[in-house]
Amino acid sequence: MLTPRTVLLLTVAIVLPLRAHAQAPAQPPASPQAPVTLRETVQVVATRIPEAASDVPVSVEVIDGDTVRALGARNIRDALSLAAGVDVAPGSDGGPAGAVPEFWGLREFDAFLLVVDDIPWGGAFNPSLTMLSLQDVKRIEVLRGPAPVTYGATSFVGVIHVVHNPAASDRRYAAVTAGSYKSGSGGVDLPISTGDSWKSRLSADTERQGFTDEHTSFARVRANYRGARTGPGHRTWLLADINWLTQDPASPHAREGTALSTATPLDTNYNPANAYIDETRLTVASGFERAAMKDARWTLTGSYSHSGQRMLRGFLTAIANTPDNATGFLETIDVNDIYVDSHLVTAERSHVVLVAGGDFLFGNGEGRGAVFNYSVPLTGPAPSVPEPTTLDRDAESRRQFIGAYGSAEWRPGSRTRVSAGLRLNITTERRGEGESTTHTRPSGSLGAIVDLWTNGPDYVKAFGNYRDTFKPAAFDFSLAENEGVLAPETARVYEGGVKTRSAAGRLDFEASAFHMDFKNLVTATVVGGLPSLQNAGSTRFQGFEMALEMRGPRAVSGRVTYSFHDGKYVDFVQAFDETNTQLGGNRFEMSARHLFSAGLIVSPPSGFIGNAVVRYVGDRYLDKRNTALADPFATFDVGAGYRRGRWELRVDTRNIGDRRDPVSESELGDAQYYLMTARRADVTFGVRF
Numbered sequence: 011m012l013t014p015r016t017v018l019l020l021t022v023a024i025v026l027p028l029r030a031h032a033q034a035p036a037q038p039p040a041s042p043q044a045p046v047t048l049r050e051t052v053q054v055v056a057t058r059i060p061e062a063a064s065d066v067p068v069s070v071e072v073i074d075g076d077t078v079r080a081l082g083a084r085n086i087r088d089a090l091s092l093a094a095g096v097d098v099a100p101g102s103d104g105g106p107a108g109a110v111p112e113f114w115g116l117r118e119f120d121a122f123l124l125v126v127d128d129i130p131w132g133g134a135f136n137p138s139l140t141m142l143s144l145q146d147v148k149r150i151e152v153l154r155g156p157a158p159v160t161y162g163a164t165s166f167v168g169v170i171h172v173v174h175n176p177a178a179s180d181r182r183y184a185a186v187t188a189g190s191y192k193s194g195s196g197g198v199d200l201p202i203s204t205g206d207s208w209k210s211r212l213s214a215d216t217e218r219q220g221f222t223d224e225h226t227s228f229a230r231v232r233a234n235y236r237g238a239r240t241g242p243g244h245r246t247w248l249l250a251d252i253n254w255l256t257q258d259p260a261s262p263h264a265r266e267g268t269a270l271s272t273a274t275p276l277d278t279n280y281n282p283a284n285a286y287i288d289e290t291r292l293t294v295a296s297g298f299e300r301a302a303m304k305d306a307r308w309t310l311t312g313s314y315s316h317s318g319q320r321m322l323r324g325f326l327t328a329i330a331n332t333p334d335n336a337t338g339f340l341e342t343i344d345v346n347d348i349y350v351d352s353h354l355v356t357a358e359r360s361h362v363v364l365v366a367g368g369d370f371l372f373g374n375g376e377g378r379g380a381v382f383n384y385s386v387p388l389t390g391p392a393p394s395v396p397e398p399t400t401l402d403r404d405a406e407s408r409r410q411f412i413g414a415y416g417s418a419e420w421r422p423g424s425r426t427r428v429s430a431g432l433r434l435n436i437t438t439e440r441r442g443e444g445e446s447t448t449h450t451r452p453s454g455s456l457g458a459i460v461d462l463w464t465n466g467p468d469y470v471k472a473f474g475n476y477r478d479t480f481k482p483a484a485f486d487f488s489l490a491e492n493e494g495v496l497a498p499e500t501a502r503v504y505e506g507g508v509k510t511r512s513a514a515g516r517l518d519f520e521a522s523a524f525h526m527d528f529k530n531l532v533t534a535t536v537v538g539g540l541p542s543l544q545n546a547g548s549t550r551f552q553g554f555e556m557a558l559e560m561r562g563p564r565a566v567s568g569r570v571t572y573s574f575h576d577g578k579y580v581d582f583v584q585a586f587d588e589t590n591t592q593l594g595g596n597r598f599e600m601s602a603r604h605l606f607s608a609g610l611i612v613s614p615p616s617g618f619i620g621n622a623v624v625r626y627v628g629d630r631y632l633d634k635r636n637t638a639l640a641d642p643f644a645t646f647d648v649g650a651g652y653r654r655g656r657w658e659l660r661v662d663t664r665n666i667g668d669r670r671d672p673v674s675e676s677e678l679g680d681a682q683y684y685l686m687t688a689r690r691a692d693v694t695f696g697v698r699f
Contacts, residue, residue, distance in 0.1 A: 115575030133347030134373025191220030
């Protein structure tokens with residue numbers, strides 16, 4: 011078991027050899043090498059202070075926009091394909107445009123926080139990944155583990171922060187894509203002339219994505235406006251984002267006993283023929299940053315979003331050609347979110363930088379719907395079904411999260427940085443017409459990073475941290491959700507590791523070990539034939555992760571990552587077939603112990619461009635009782651193209667081996683799993699103007 015002491019010993023075992031090497035007698039200078047350009051690694055997600063990822067005592071990674079585009083990535087799975095310790099499963103109950111990320115071995119859709127341009131995307135409820143756009147992205151920050159001070163109760167096992175190019179950017183780019191299964195897209199990013207002081211930028215795109223699954227696709231139109239005025243000592247900004255999404259959902263594949271069912275053909279769609287998941291989301295946000303007091307900066311951010319979703323869908327409930335062997339859901343969901351954050355960052359005094367502020371997050375959501383039965387042959391497809399006219403079920407939640415926080419960055423010496431923060435969380439929730447439930451609880455973090463050796467751009471640093479956080483139980487608008495509020499989830503995290511750079515900035519290496527204790531983890535279950543949620547006693551996640559990145563001349567780079575995740579139930583009793591079963595000691599379902607990725611990217615300003623990525627996912631149990639073990643699998647992606655002048659032509663192929671392994675579990679269909687999307691290819695023509 012990885013105790014805090016074990017984590018410390020692992021860190022020391024890694025650091026001492028590196029330090030000994032660093033203190034070895036100097037060698038004769040090597041022959042000059044071609045210069046290498048170091049990528050931007052600024053992050054704000056961990057501290058709210060723009061700092062290099064190598065200077066903060068947590069595992070945080072920054073993927074710059076050029077890398078995202080070099081990978082030909084249009085979704086979060088492809089963009090994070092070479093991120094350490096993170097695996098993103100395509101598709102989900104949210105539809106074929108969705109995805110389910112995994113952090114530290116925990117694959118739960120609502121356990122992480124999605125932030126877009128400093129705004130929580132999904133607010134007080136669930137991350138809105140189906141509405142995420144990577145158009146005109148500047149960088150993606152990935153924080154592994156909770157952010158108990160900066161974001162509090164809404165970030166639990168990780169944060170993904172997507173930052174788009176600022177309003178003042180003059181980058182102009184347009185692209186069109188055509189691909190497999192009648193897929194296609196087109197988009198444009200450009201500045202808008204609005205005067206000398208106010209800078210504006212617009213990103214807009216439309217796309218249709220088809221799949222090999224029967225009657226499965228999604229189509230969207232979205233636009234994002236960013237405007238800002240910057241002057242001496244101040245900045246004011248405005249953001250507006252609108253997204254229309256229509257989806258024809260796929261069906262997850264059912265399991266019988268210890269394996270996926272052979273009675274249900276691959277890619278068969280058991281949804282009603284007239285099924286849909288349609289959503290419109292509008293977000294407006296504004297804020298400013300200006301001088302306050304002496305040498306301090308005051309930032310105020312506010313946003314409002316509205317999401318309207320309407321769905322008709324169904325799931326197989328009996329693996330047999332019998333009447334009413336499927337259950338359908340008709341539901342309308344309306345969600346309104348308000349977010350406000352105000353914080354002050356002081357200038358460094360006596361080697362200390364202080365951050366103090368507070369935030370408010372409010373969410374009100376209501377779902378109304380109906381449940382019905384219908385018949386579908388196991389060979390599919392399902393017929394159209396009449397929509398119920400009476401919406402006799404409802405799910406409603408009103409949530410508010412209030413937080414007051416403060417943190418300090420202290421440099422007691424030239425080689426040491428200590429970070430400490432504390433937050434007071436007050437969360438209130440009411441479900442349906444029930445009474446409100448309030449939780450008042452502190453959360454916090456303490457960490458340090460030490461420069462063991464520095465020589466120009468090269469360094470060896472050791473870091474460690476402790477984080478304590480909690481999160482109100484998730485709410486996913488299931489039509490069985492008004493039975494009451496579950497106990498809040500809590501987590502304690504210990505982490506330690508090293509961050510190194512060598513070979514005159516050409517080689518980066520990071521390794522870390524973690525131990526995370528969970529209480530009251532929320533997992534999916536079935537109540538009266540309807541999907542619902544439950545608390546899962548105590549669980550434990552531990553392991554280690556490492557990443558090696560190489561940067562060569564002529565825009566050639568490579569990256570290799572490996573992660574070992576050991577997630578287990580510690581104490582959790584659940585009834586199966588009316589028999590209580592103790593799951594303590596069992597591996598957490600859908601959690602692979604071994605993750606591996608490797609990739610090579612060639613992306614010069616002109617000439618040949620290309621990339622090759624391999625991802626490996628180890629074996630994992632499909633069920634809590636650990637009776638159904640899924641085999642490991644690997645996927646291969648390859649892209650190639652050519653740039654000349656202002657234009658670019660490229661071909662990107664995904665999952666060349668056409669692996670169709672189970673990658674995420676449905677929370678709506680009992681014992682059913684979404685599969686890896688089939689092999690596909692896309693051709694893109696882009697032009698800078």
